[in-house]
Amino acid sequence: MIYAMDTEELKARARVMRALASPVRLRIIEELRHGERCVCDLQPLFPRNKSTLSRHVAELRHLGVVGERREGVRIYLRLLTPCVLNMFDCAMGVVRVEAKRQAALLE
Amino acid sequence: MIYAMDTEELKARARVMRALASPVRLRIIEELRHGERCVCDLQPLFPRNKSTLSRHVAELRHLGVVGERREGVRIYLRLLTPCVLNMFDCAMGVVRVEAKRQAALLE
DNA sequence: GTATTGTTGCGCAACAATGCAACAATATAT
DNA sequence: ATATATTGTTGCATTGTTGCGCAACAATAC
Numbered sequence: 503m504i505y506a507m508d509t510e511e512l513k514a515r516a517r518v519m520r521a522l523a524s525p526v527r528l529r530i531i532e533e534l535r536h537g538e539r540c541v542c543d544l545q546p547l548f549p550r551n552k553s554t555l556s557r558h559v560a561e562l563r564h565l566g567v568v569g570e571r572r573e574g575v576r577i578y579l580r581l582l583t584p585c586v587l588n589m590f591d592c593a594m595g596v597v598r599v600e601a602k603r604q605a606a607l608l609e
Numbered sequence: 610m611i612y613a614m615d616t617e618e619l620k621a622r623a624r625v626m627r628a629l630a631s632p633v634r635l636r637i638i639e640e641l642r643h644g645e646r647c648v649c650d651l652q653p654l655f656p657r658n659k660s661t662l663s664r665h666v667a668e669l670r671h672l673g674v675v676g677e678r679r680e681g682v683r684i685y686l687r688l689l690t691p692c693v694l695n696m697f698d699c700a701m702g703v704v705r706v707e708a709k710r711q712a713a714l715l716e
Numbered sequence: 717g718t719a720t721t722g723t724t725g726c727g728c729a730a731c732a733a734t735g736c737a738a739c740a741a742t743a744t745a746t
Numbered sequence: 747a748t749a750t751a752t753t754g755t756t757g758c759a760t761t762g763t764t765g766c767g768c769a770a771c772a773a774t775a776c
Contacts, residue, residue: 504654507639511701512632518700520630524765525619528626532614542721547611551767556723558765566707575721575774583706585699592692593625594618599689600673631733649753658735663755665733682742682753723772732763740755746748 521565522586526550526558530579534568535587540576628672629693633657633665637686641675642694647683 521527529547533539541552541559548555559579562568569582581587628634636654640646648659648666655662666686669675676689688694 503643504650505640505643507636509632512635512639514704515635515697515700516630516632518703519626519635519696523623523627523630525616525623526765528619528622529614532619533612536610536612540721543611545721550765552722553724553768554766556721560723566703566710572774575719577722583699583703585702589626589696589699590622592690592696593622595692596625596673596690597621603673633733647753652753657733659754660736660756661734663753667755679742682751684754718776720775721773723770725770726768728766730763730765732761734759734761736758738755738757741753743750743752745750 518565518567521561521567522589524558526555527562528590530558530562531567531581531586534579534581535584538571538578538580540573540578542576544579625672625674628668628674629696631665633662634669635697637665637669638674638688638693641686641688642691645678645685645687647680647685649683651686 522531526548530544533544533547541555544559545552545555559568563570563579567581567583567586568579571578571580629638633655637651640651640654648662651666652659652662666675670677670686674688674690674693675686678685678687
């Protein structure tokens with residue numbers, strides 16, 4: 503039995519997952535877990551050109567995971583969909599399952 | 610205040626998210642939600658060369674999201690970490706939030 | 717005007733997805 | 747045992763996508 507599934511919905515899901523598939527963007531989200539931060543607060547976390555960080559932030563904003571609020575010259579970011587934090591528990595669960603499987607192969 | 614965060618863990622999470630960031634792989638997972646399937650069952654879902662599907666499946670297997678069981682000439686796949694299904698609800702939540710935001714901008 | 721904060725265009729290098737063709741593994745028929 | 751069919755994998759080349767730095771720009775504040 504094969505089930506039907508809307509292609510556009512699959513693409514939409516993939517876009518969201520893709521936005522989260524980067525250590526830099528995951529680090530940003532981890533930081534925003536603790537409250538609002540401006541981009542300049544995040545900059546010291548990354549040994550990267552500021553343009554690169556700006557693009558990572560833009561990706562999260564455009565996708566709707568992160569919201570923004572301008573205050574003078576700074577732009578403050580916040581997490582709009584905290585449920586993404588729950589995803590990480592599952593992600594680490596996957597990592598653990600795989601680690602166990604690898605360990606079992608060695609016996 | 611800036612919090613510490615292990616780089617390797619971030620990379621591990623990103624690898625899991627990356628494996629899920631593909632409409633093809635998400636479609637495979639959706640199908641496995643309903644039980645075991647062999648690769649040949651999945652083939653008709655994709656207008657792709659079988660080598661391509663094989664690689665997508667391999668990516669999910671190597672990551673530990675999907676397990677395999679050989680039965681004669683067929684290889685049956687199953688979902689090892691069903692929690693990934695919960696991720697999709699959140700992903701669609703993100704999509705809805707963004708849709709609302711876009712709608713609000715039009716007013 | 718200058719300083720600070722963030723964005724955008726451009727080019728490059730690394731990576732990912734795909735098809736094709738050849739291959740490996742199992743099952744079955746002769 | 748050899749051949750043939752079915753199912754899936756792997757090497758290779760091509761094409762497309764992503765991440766990055768640099769430099770120039772925009773927006774706000776003073």
